[in-house]
Amino acid sequence: MGIVKTKNLTFEYIRRDDEGNVEGVTKAVDDVSIDLKEGDFVAILGHNGSGKSTLAKHINALLLPTEGSVIVDGIDTLDTDQMLKVRQTAGMVFQNPDNQIIGTVVEEEVAFGPENMGVPTKEIWKRVEDSLKAVGMFAYRTASPNKLSGGQKQRIAIAGIVAMKPKCIILDEPTAMLDPKGRAEVLRVLHELNEKEGVTIILITHYMEEVIEADSVFVCDKGRIVMQGSPKEIFSHVEELKELRLDVPQVTELAYELKKAGIPIKDGILTNEELVRELKNVYYR
Amino acid sequence: MSIIVDKISYIYEEGSSMERLALDNISCVIEQGEFIGVIGHTGSGKSTFIQHLNGLLKANKGHIYYNEQDIYAPDFKMQELRKHVGLVFQYPEHQLFESTIFKDVCFGPKNLGFSDKDTQIAAFNALRQVGLDESLYYQSPFDLSGGQKRRVAIAGVLAMKPDVIILDEPTAGLDPKGRDEILDCVKKLHDEMKITVILVSHSMEDVAKYVDRIMVINDGKLVFNNEPKAVFARHEELEKIGLAAPSVTYIMEDLYKAGFDVDRSAITIEEAKNSILNLLK
Numbered sequence: 001m002g003i004v005k006t007k008n009l010t011f012e013y014i015r016r017d018d019e020g021n022v023e024g025v026t027k028a029v030d031d032v033s034i035d036l037k038e039g040d041f042v043a044i045l046g047h048n049g050s051g052k053s054t055l056a057k058h059i060n061a062l063l064l065p066t067e068g069s070v071i072v073d074g075i076d077t078l079d080t081d082q083m084l085k086v087r088q089t090a091g092m093v094f095q096n097p098d099n100q101i102i103g104t105v106v107e108e109e110v111a112f113g114p115e116n117m118g119v120p121t122k123e124i125w126k127r128v129e130d131s132l133k134a135v136g137m138f139a140y141r142t143a144s145p146n147k148l149s150g151g152q153k154q155r156i157a158i159a160g161i162v163a164m165k166p167k168c169i170i171l172d173e174p175t176a177m178l179d180p181k182g183r184a185e186v187l188r189v190l191h192e193l194n195e196k197e198g199v200t201i202i203l204i205t206h207y208m209e210e211v212i213e214a215d216s217v218f219v220c221d222k223g224r225i226v227m228q229g230s231p232k233e234i235f236s237h238v239e240e241l242k243e244l245r246l247d248v249p250q251v252t253e254l255a256y257e258l259k260k261a262g263i264p265i266k267d268g269i270l271t272n273e274e275l276v277r278e279l280k281n282v283y284y285r
Numbered sequence: 286m287s288i289i290v291d292k293i294s295y296i297y298e299e300g301s302s303m304e305r306l307a308l309d310n311i312s313c314v315i316e317q318g319e320f321i322g323v324i325g326h327t328g329s330g331k332s333t334f335i336q337h338l339n340g341l342l343k344a345n346k347g348h349i350y351y352n353e354q355d356i357y358a359p360d361f362k363m364q365e366l367r368k369h370v371g372l373v374f375q376y377p378e379h380q381l382f383e384s385t386i387f388k389d390v391c392f393g394p395k396n397l398g399f400s401d402k403d404t405q406i407a408a409f410n411a412l413r414q415v416g417l418d419e420s421l422y423y424q425s426p427f428d429l430s431g432g433q434k435r436r437v438a439i440a441g442v443l444a445m446k447p448d449v450i451i452l453d454e455p456t457a458g459l460d461p462k463g464r465d466e467i468l469d470c471v472k473k474l475h476d477e478m479k480i481t482v483i484l485v486s487h488s489m490e491d492v493a494k495y496v497d498r499i500m501v502i503n504d505g506k507l508v509f510n511n512e513p514k515a516v517f518a519r520h521e522e523l524e525k526i527g528l529a530a531p532s533v534t535y536i537m538e539d540l541y542k543a544g545f546d547v548d549r550s551a552i553t554i555e556e557a558k559n560s561i562l563n564l565l566k
Contacts, residue, residue, distance in 0.1 A: 249532065254554050282565060
């Protein structure tokens with residue numbers, strides 16, 4: 001069984017009017033059953049309001065299912081006695097680093113999580129050191145977080161989660177506010193954690209380029225999973241993705257446009273190398 | 286209408302131990318009807334810079350001339366400047382507060398002393414310009430989607446009938462379609478109403494697609510101020526300061542290295558496509 005498994009997961013918001021009367025019910029997540037393999041790099045795509053953040057918040061028990069169930073590393077999130085265990089297994093990083101950093105010194109910030117968990121002091125120091133090294137921020141351990149760039153702050157937020165040694169990290173648009181370099185830094189750190197430490201990564205993003213190297217991709221719409229597969233499979237469906245208010249990486253789009261113009265190129269081109277190879281085939285044919 | 290920025294410098298917390306030079310001797314000219322992109326890494330000073338253009342921050346050194354008037358002259362009315370130069374902050378939807386969308390958009394012009402009738406006309410026009418459906422005007426702004434809320438916030442600034450609109454990362458956090466909708470809307474305002482647009486963005490692809498000129502800010506200095514093609518041609522220097530060229534430029538670079546004689550200065554998919562098609566024909 002996978003690290004995260006949902007079975008017929010449904011989550012409903014109750015809408016109320018000014019007097020508090022029930023106006024109706026919105027299904028933010030609608031009968032979702034997914035099974036994520038431990039150690040995978042998973043991407044979740046979906047337009048604003050598609051239910052992807054609501055789905056993600058179920059994975060570390062910030063929200064509990066209205067119907068169905070969520071099993072995280074063998075624990076049902078509805079078992080509220082084990083909520084802390086669930087949150088230690090699945091850590092969450094949000095969009096705006098400024099909203100989630102509270103410490104005045106980088107080390108302190110990263111130590112907050114393990115300290116709260118009751119980890120012995122000596123072990124905390126070791127974890128802080130290890131996780132800051134893992135995100136490439138050890139040199140800044142005595143700096144003040146507010147002096148750092150956006151990408152650096154976001155890496156500190158990730159280190160704070162890593163220090164709790166989760167098996168799985170969920171990131172809800174962690175790069176939305178970052179410049180190109182900051183985005184690249186955060187992505188590199190996530191792939192390193194995934195490859196070296198075997199941490200399962202669940203990345204929610206609106207940047208299609210960040211999805212190219214994922215192991216699997218899920219696409220949300222109206223609270224349901226409407227597409228799933230490898231990046232190659234997903235990005236072969238350019239028109240469907242655009243209808244879902246999404247996009248494809250620029251290289252995929254260029255290849256698609258060339259194909260529409262009559263150049264025989266295969267679908268789902270994801271890298272520059274692939275496109276170069278395809279065009280060479282066409283050119284030297 | 287033109288804005289002349291003449292050697293401005295700005296120091297945060299001057300005289301304290303936290304003193305920091307945020308803007309360092311910046312000069313530039315912004316003409317009526319331009320569509321300008323401002324890029325720079327986080328903390329480069331670009332937000333500080335744009336806040337000078339409508340007088341929210343006052344430079345420690347240098348001058349800014351709006352329509353040939355010195356905005357730091359004692360008899361200059363700052364409110365006039367703010368009427369003409371509208372600023373849409375990051376995540377502007379967090380500033381929505383009224384019970385209906387229409388009331389929210391009325392807030393700006395009312396504050397500027399427009400009569401009730403003029404306020405309402407301005408609000409109607411602004412909401413129409415951002416393409417919001419009329420059936421929504423009297424609903425709560427909080428029931429809208431992220432992209433719609435942002436358009437309401439932009440309408441709130443447009444209702445003050447600015448000549449210049451500055452948008453600070455207007456697409457952050459929006460899905461791809463939402464990004465296109467906002468930027469297409471801004472482009473339309475620019476084309477049809479000849480509004481000057483200053484767009485601060487972290488998306489090189491968006492900047493490449495929409496703007497006529499790019500200003501690159503690094504460590505408080507204006508390091509490039511040129512057409513997009515000319516700026517992105519120097520992508521190696523951009524990379525050193527935390528920026529990049531649009532992905533498509535790197536594709537063309539790779540194709541060129543592989544022996545294809547393509548146009549390496551292409552910065553949009555359209556240009557890249559045409560260049561490749563020409564070669565293969």
